[in-house]
Amino acid sequence: MFETTTIPAADATDARGRARRKVLTNRDCASKSGKPKAYDAKCDGLYVRRTTTGPxxxxxxxxxxxxxQKRPYWxxxxxxxxxxxxHARSAYYALMARIDAGENVFATARRDKRVKTKQGRTVDDLAIEYLDYIREPVKKKxxxxxxxxxxxxxxEGYFRNLVSPRFGRMTASDLTNDDVATLACDMMSGKYNGKPSVSSARHMRTALSGLYRWAREAGRGYVIKTCQPMVDLPSLPAEHPRTRALTPEEIRILWQGLERDDLPWDRMTCLAIKFGLATMLRSWEFLAIHHDELHDLDGKAFIRVPVVRVKKRRIIEQPLNSLALDILREAMKKSNQREFVFFGRFGAEAPLARKGMAExxxxxxxxxxxxxxxxLKPFTPHDLRRTAATLLGNAGFGDGIIGRCLDHHTTRDRDGTDVSRVTGVYNQSTYREAKRPVLDALAVRLREIISEPDGAGQLAFAFAA
Structure with a gap:
């Protein structure tokens, strides 16, 4: 390696008696002995600081x-x-050029240190602040x-169960798309958490994407702009939609089985399963029904579901057919003066748990x-909506009105013409009366199915098995 040679000095001191500076060599800089500071004769102000422990x-x-005032610049x-x-002399000359250009190098160093500290946060640190941000109350429409x-x-569950165990202690800026892709492959192969799941991999990627998009926003700068671990990730396998719908025979067995007294599940849960099939509502839309959300029970009865419990954050006014009213009256007798119609087992002031039906x-x-x-072949509470929609489709009703009953967005009118999405902003109708004959027809069809006499024998056989 090239080493700068020392210029020999005739005298160890200058005219004022001060120690003469020498041209530093790599040997001088590596030495731990001698004075704590050794200045370089080539660069005025450049020195090496010797320590006995560190470098x-x-x-x-x-x-x-x-x-x-003069200050040391590291x-x-x-x-x-x-x-x-x-290398040190080259850095010194570059520093002097910045100073000659009018730059305040100390202010720049302080700013760079703040940025480095901010961008040195771990994934868990950013996740905590991000969750506080998304929990912050804001005014809704x-x-x-x-x-x-x-x-x-x-x-929060995605971060706690999927992201934090693998990436929590990593510096957020060091995370790469290779890391994310490897974790997703482990999830889909069952190496992570023991159960193969494409859905979990998709949720993990969605959670991380939201976190890094928030962290890169102007004014935060928690990660550098080029830190994009969610870019160029391989496509995940397609998740095919569920097609499970109960057949009329399965509906009959289910309905009559829910009337048995020897079931290990409470009566309120059985009533909730029936109510979901008869009304086509999502489980979280009707499980927390308050008594004051039920209207005109002796006439054209309907339930008004507030926006806070609706997927698309719009009010639902769902007509109640005769079958739904029979179920509702039994539930109201049991709930008596409780706050919720479908009350849970953990107290009078709590509704039936959302996962109670699924369990x-x-x-x-x-x-x-x-x-x-x-x-019965396994099915979920959401499959009851598909079952009801299938019954109505077989009865001759169109997808448009069935979609209204399911609270789905309709893109075509009754005559097949396209409907602009902007129209939905102006049209605030809940289509309550338009849905009533459809849901009444559903009740008629369900009564026909559950009253057929040949289901009792098969039900007894199922229990015996």
């Missing part, structure tokens, strides 16, 4: 802009390969204050599910 470091004494740690004395992202509890159908480790007890 020796290069610094330069430079004048603070606008003052007569250049780097000595390393014979990567930052030797020649209905005028009420709710969380910025109302599904924040679900997103009753699927079962737990200790209690068999209704599907197993009744000999």
């Amino acid at each position: 020796n470091t290069f610094s330069a004494l430079v004048r603070v802009k606008g003052t007569r 250049l780097g740690c000595f390393d014979a390969e990567t930052f030797n004395v020649d 209905d005028g009420k204050m709710r969380a910025r992202i109302e599904s924040h509890k679900i997103i 009753a159908l699927r079962g737990t480790k200790k209690t068999p599910g209704l599907c197993a007890l009744l000999g």
